[in-house]
Amino acid sequence: MQEINLYIDESGNLGHGGRYFLICALDVDKNCDSNISKRAGRVMNRFKKEKGIKKNIEIKGSLLKDSDRIELIEKILYKGIKVRYIVLDLKQTTMLLNKPDDKNACYNYLIQLIVKGIIDKKKNITKINLYLDNRSVKIGNRLSLKPYLYNKLVLEQLETGTKVKRIDFQINYFESESCYLIQWADIISNSLFKLYNSNIKYYYEKVKPYIIFESKFPSKNFGK
Secondary structure, X not given: OEEEEEEEEEEEOOOOOOOEEEEEEEEEEHHHHHHHHHHHHHHHHHHHHHHOOOOOOOOOHHHOOHHHHHHHHHHHOOOOOEEEEEEEEHHHOHHHOOOHHHHHHHHHHHHHHHHHHHXXXXXXXXXXXXXXXXHHOOHHHHHHHHHHHHHHHOHHHHHOOOOXXXXXXXXXXXXXXXXXXXXXXXXXXXXXXXXXXXXXXXXXXXXXXXXXXXXXXXOOOOOO
8 A cells, every 4th residue: 555645736827828838746655745844844944044035935936046946956856756747738739728627627637647657657556645736726626636536547447457446536725835845846847847938958957867757748749
């Protein structure tokens, strides 16, 4: 039996304003979570103190200076932290994302692909806890994500002939300022996003040793 926590945030927009949309999940084994959460708090609060930032101000990846980004990436990427991400090419999918329900369905599908990558590799997994930023997920999507994951990743397997096991999906929503590991996911997400949005490879190379799952969607026409 195995249980993991996923701390999830995204960069880009499923609407207009850019070509790519990226979802990043920090994969933390349940047994390590408490220590890593405490470390995340120490790192972020010490960083704020050193930079003269008020304690109640949230550090956002999109607003970091290069030197500060590098400093935080090096402190975030620590034993027990693994990175999973998927990036969507909006040029190939914009015509499918005109309505809020379309965007909700797309978001759910991308999350499902990340989670499926875990289930395919971790045969002993029995529970996956997902922690998401409350502000970045629409209310309708919050209600639909858990049953969607169960339908796609458990019930649909009944038709494949493979051995089916029950997996418990727990979906948790936080204001990001109250969860340091979601803040870390935001920083890593934005750093990876710079590879696709601005062709800046340096930050990706810093994160790469910790990446255990990366996917481009749709894979056949991505970037064309």
